[in-house]
Amino acid sequence: MGYRERCWIKELHTVVLDQGPTPLYYQLKNILKSRIVSNELKGNERLPSEAELCKEYNVSRATVRHTLSELMEDGLIYRDRGRGTFVTEGAGLKRLSLKGTIENLIAAGKGTRIKVLEYKEMTPPPNVVKTLQLGTTQKVFQLEIVRLIPKGPFGYSFIYFPPRLGKMISSKELTEKTEIITFVEEKLKTKAHRANQAIDVGLADKVVAENLSIKPKTPLLIIERDYYARDGSPMFATITYFRSDLYKYRIELTRT
Numbered sequence: 001m002g003y004r005e006r007c008w009i010k011e012l013h014t015v016v017l018d019q020g021p022t023p024l025y026y027q028l029k030n031i032l033k034s035r036i037v038s039n040e041l042k043g044n045e046r047l048p049s050e051a052e053l054c055k056e057y058n059v060s061r062a063t064v065r066h067t068l069s070e071l072m073e074d075g076l077i078y079r080d081r082g083r084g085t086f087v088t089e090g091a092g093l094k095r096l097s098l099k100g101t102i103e104n105l106i107a108a109g110k111g112t113r114i115k116v117l118e119y120k121e122m123t124p125p126p127n128v129v130k131t132l133q134l135g136t137t138q139k140v141f142q143l144e145i146v147r148l149i150p151k152g153p154f155g156y157s158f159i160y161f162p163p164r165l166g167k168m169i170s171s172k173e174l175t176e177k178t179e180i181i182t183f184v185e186e187k188l189k190t191k192a193h194r195a196n197q198a199i200d201v202g203l204a205d206k207v208v209a210e211n212l213s214i215k216p217k218t219p220l221l222i223i224e225r226d227y228y229a230r231d232g233s234p235m236f237a238t239i240t241y242f243r244s245d246l247y248k249y250r251i252e253l254t255r256t
Helices: 024-037 050-057 061-073 102-108 126-131 180-188 206-212
Strands: 077-080 084-087 113-122 140-149 152-161 194-203 219-228 234-243
Touching: 024 050, 024 061, 050 061, 061 077, 126 234, 152 206, 180 234, 206 234
Parallel strands: none
Antiparallel strands: 077 084, 113 140, 140 152, 152 234, 194 219, 219 234
């Protein structure tokens, strides 16, 4: 699916932001967020340049960059090197935002094993290019694994490492007890500061079904996670297909 090259084609006019106690970047963020959530700015639509935003809202380039950085962290926009900044497809959809900890993810992996199927350098899919902030010609290293519990395979994962990290890893280092998050942290000598997670459902194709010991078209839980360092740089990205009979996702909600 190609990008839609819709751009803002309008005469720029200066919008005066409130000079009160609310930071200018926060005001600008809410304005742009509102236009995205309301679908005024549609998926894959290119945003104005930093210079145009500075002129339209009468703010500094530093303010604009701070705003765009936060919108990117919220998953509402993405940057395509050499082409500009675009609205994320589906950004206007209603989302429920829940928070957890990376420690919870590490703890959830205890008692499980992994089986390495393949580790290779490859051309990444478009969503991975965006997540790992890669150039259009850069490759990634893909780790393909099956996650196992005593009852059998319960997860089939693809893990994508940026080139610099991927070259530091050998598949021979990975044992059945390797915990991927802490393994990467040791390689990079830095902790994963945050992770974004998206949950979807789907049906198993022939390859997924074979690796999970299920029938094709069996319903699956699909979880994508992207991990980031404290400075905001992407560390790695994963997508895992979980058997719905062996993997349950429960959340406890409390009133604040």
